[in-house]
Amino acid sequence: MATISDVSKRAGVSRSTVSRVVAGNGYVSSEKRRAIELAIAELGYRPNAMAQALRSNRSNVIGAVMVDIGTPYFANIVYGVQRSIRPAGKSLMVSSGYADQDQEARAIIELVDRSCDGLVLYLERPMRADAVEILRKARIPVVSIGHDHCPLSGGKVLLDNFEGARAAMRYLLEQGHRKIVYLSGDLGIGDAIDRLNGVEAGLAEFGLSLDDIEISSGLFHENFGYAAGRNLLKRRRDFTAVFAGADVIAAGLYMALGEAGLSVPDDVSVIGFDDGYHAQFMAPPLTTIRQKPDRLGDLAAEHLLTLLADPETGPLQSLVQTQLVVRSSVAVHPPEVEVV
Structure with missing residues (x-):
């Protein structure tokens, strides 16, 4: 491997002079x-990053802790982070915290032990006290x-989840749906x-409350959407619309509805949240709330x-807005006819 002495010769x-x-x-x-520059190119010389870090007291490495980098959502956030730090000459080191306090603290x-210059954190649990102290000393x-x-954050980036969910519920209500399930x-x-x-805010605009809909909760995962859909269909079939709290939940629900011989939106209307890469390719294409995870990372x-x-x-602090994307998974529900 070529050295700085080889380049100088x-x-x-x-x-x-080479160092400068x-x-x-x-x-x-x-x-x-x-x-x-010609000598560097001919010899294939690469500077010793560790030595440069010792001299400058900067590693030029940014650390990031995401919930789960194995999922498309968090991979897109990582993409946004890397896209923005590369022009500044920074590299990226990433770890997952899996929404677990101990795993987040370990990450x-x-x-910190790998001398990252700064951290981007997407945590789901309060930071463990020892991790706070280590970060403070760093x-x-x-x-x-x-x-x-x-507690040491000098910057925050928020997604407007509240307005996105309110827009989704408002849209279902505007289309005439009242027998709604929220996953x-x-x-x-x-x-x-x-x-x-x-x-809750979207329902309140129409004089309704959370008591007027059915709510089921679980993981942001296809398996939850599938299991919740099957369980729902065993108990009742009178619901006309489902708001899936994530597109992946909607994908699992689609499968459960299809297995039961029901079609979207003729039998059940479905709206999602995220506008992930697969939403427009679902059958039918999913009406959803668009967010841009890479923008969070940027x-x-x-x-x-x-x-x-x-x-x-x-x-x-920054707030990333959401947007309703209307496709073809929500149908207009005719008003209920009262029997006198």
């Missing part, structure tokens, strides 16, 4: 700079996405809590870079 300059070019610090004549501590900036479970995510998780509050990374440049900046 090939270019005919001192090691310190590699680090981007100090004046080097254009003639010497060209010679050094945070591991990233004195690195932190930006939280979603509900803020880190929520885990009601111990911040996003699910906010969406339930939005559902903004979190931008806030973190700002805090790295100026630690006194803040607190920083």
Whole structure:
């Protein structure tokens, strides 16, 4: 492997001159700079990142803890973070917390131990006290996405779950539906809590309450949508619409309805939340609430870079809006005819 000494010999300059070019610090004549760049290209020289980190006290690595990087939603957030930090010369190290306090604490501590310059956190549980103290002593900036479970956050990026869920419920009600089922995510998780509050607000606009609909909660997963749909159909068939608290829940519900010989939207209307990559390819295409997880990552990374440049900046906060996307999974329900 080529060394900085090899480059200096090939270019005919001192090691310190090569170091200035590699680090981007100090004046080097254009003639010497060209010679050094040519020597680097010919020899395939790569700077020692660890040595540079020791000299600058910066690793140029950003750490991120997501709920589960194995899912498309959180993978898209990671994509947004990486897209924003790359132009700043930063690399990314990612870990999952699995909505478990101990796993989240372990992920945070591991990233601190690996000398990350700052952290982007998407946590679902209050941060464990020892992890808070380790993070405090590390004195690195932190930006939280979603509900803020880190008392040291200098930046926050929030998704407008409340307005998105209110828009979804309002749309079903505007289409004439009253016998509605809401399949929520885990009601111990911040996003699910906010969406339930939005559902309640949407119902209130029509003089209704949560008592006027059926609510079932579980994981944000296809398996919950499928199991909840099957269980629902065993108990009742009089519902006309389902609001699935995530598109993946809607996908599982579609399967349960199909197995029961029911069609969407002729028999049951379905609306989702997320507008994931598969929503428009479902049969029929899913009406849903669009959010942009990569935008959450973009903004979190931008806030973190700002805090790295100026630690006194803040607190920083951004709110990412949602949007109703109407496709063909919701039908108009005719008014109920009262029997006199």
